[in-house]
Amino acid sequence: MESEQRQSLSAASQRGHQHLVEEVLAEADIRINGDRPWDMRLHKRGALDEIAARQSMGLGESYMRGDWDVPALDQFFYRLLRIDLSEHTRFWRDGLRLLRSYLVNRQSRRRAFEVGERHYDLGNDFYSAMLDTRLTYSCGYWKAADNLEDAQTAKLDLICRKLGLQPGMRLLDIGCGWGSLVSYAAEHYGVDCVGVTVSRQQCAYIEEHFGHLPITVHLQDYRNLRQRFDRIASVGMFEHVGRRNHRTFMQVARRCLQPEGLLLLHTIGKNERRSPPDPWIDKYIFPNGDLPSAGQISDAADDLLVCEDLHNFGCDYDRTLLAWHENFEKHWDNFAAQYGQRFYRMWRYYLLSCAGAFRARNVQLWQWLLSDRRPAGVARVS
Structure with missing residues (x-):
């Protein structure tokens, strides 16, 4: 004893x-x-x-x-995020960040281009080395794939099939990136495409590489969209919209949809409605980012659009991020002199911490399929 x-x-x-x-x-x-x-x-x-x-x-x-x-940073974050960190967190600090996200529109029109300039305009050569050949900077679909190229192609085709694309349709891609979806849809489904982006380098890339396809790209904020389309997709962009603008996004989508049109919303999502943005990610990776919760998305679409399908394949983002990290490490020597050691550690931390977060189910990846069920010919309320 x-x-x-x-x-x-x-x-x-x-x-x-x-x-x-x-x-x-x-x-x-x-x-x-x-x-x-x-x-x-x-x-x-x-x-x-x-x-x-x-x-x-x-x-x-x-x-x-x-x-x-x-x-193994991904394993470190997987283990860390699997435990309940709430008892070790200073709630007043999280509360201040959360309050700020409600009171201040950090994703206003004036700030809309900041994430493009600071993140997406790092360099097309850099992203070409890290991503697949189409420069698809969103979660791949690994159900029947064993490499990044096939996983991204499967994801693009999944979106096209969910939207029921047919030759002659008009497709709008809100946040079109380097044109992976619009180029795939134009080539394989015969649709006319319009893309909008806040990245000058993405816009230039699309104009340079896809001039032979029926694709038009605009450097503009989504809130200025006025044209009508049979189908709308938004892949990896809603994370930049912000909770104060979720409803506005859905109103814009409905305004731009033809009656009986479809919207596919592909977005990372969080588990808790009231959790604030991560301060490190906000400062160094995605300025003014704000992951939505499922409830926030549903609230934003309420009485505007009908949810036809909700698909979660967040586990696939773990594998996608690891593939990006492998490419990043493989090609880093080509960029080391340009970006430096601090950037290397920042980028490695970003990719692998996010991989661990998805593995821990701390964040999700959703595809929402939303419909406009107004009969054709009914006057549109703007």
């Missing part, structure tokens, strides 16, 4: 000397300076204080500086 008491007191004493971050990591079965692929190799002890004080931002920025390393 006395021996057991001494062991209990010793364990309690050790816990008392543990840093808060060490306790949280231990709960996730992550050891500091352990020898497993997901264990944290700590280079500066002060990084733990920064992580405890600044949470996501401290974790990401201390990694970017080289204060700590993990051989």
Whole structure:
């Protein structure tokens, strides 16, 4: 009995000397300076204080500086995000970020082009090295695929089939990227396509590579759209719309849909309606981003559009991100002098932390198929 008491007191004493971050990591079965692929190799002890004080931002920025390393970052984040972090979170700080997202329209027209300039305009050569040959920068569909190229082609064809594309239809792609969907739809389904983007380099790429196809691309904010289309797709763009503009997006889509038209909305989504944007991702990767919840999307479409189908294949994003990371590592020497070591660590952290988040089911990937069921010929209410 006395021996057991001494062991209990010793364990309690050790816990008392543990840093808060060490306790949280231990709960996730992550050891500091352990020898497993997901264990944290700590280079500066002060990084733990920064992580405890600044949470996501401290974790990401201390990694970017080289204060700590993990051989398998995706496994590290998978384990970390599988535990309940709420009891270790400072709710007032999350509350302030959440309040700001409701009070301030961080995705206003004035700010609409910021994400294009800071993220999507990094360089077409850079994205060509990381992505598939069509430069498809969204989740692949791996159900019957064993490589990135086939997974992205399967995803594009899945969208076209869900939309029921037929020759002669007009397709609008809101947030068309480098033209992967519009080029595929034009080539394989005989449709006329219009794409809109806030990235100048994406716009230039489409004009340069797809001039032989019935594709028109516009550098513009989606809120300025007025034309009508038989079908609308938006793939990986709704994450930039913001909760204050979800309803506006659906109103624009309905305004631009022909009666009985269809909208396919492909978007990353979060599990909790009231969770704020991640501050590190917001600062370094996707400025002004705001993942929607399923409830927010449903609210935005309420009485405007009918949900015909909802498809979740978020697990496929884990595999997609790992494929992008493999390509990034393979070609990094071609970009190292241009972007530098800090960018390398930032980008590696981005790709692998997101892979871990999808693996942990912390975030989802949805395809919503929404219909406009107004009979043809009925006057449109704008």
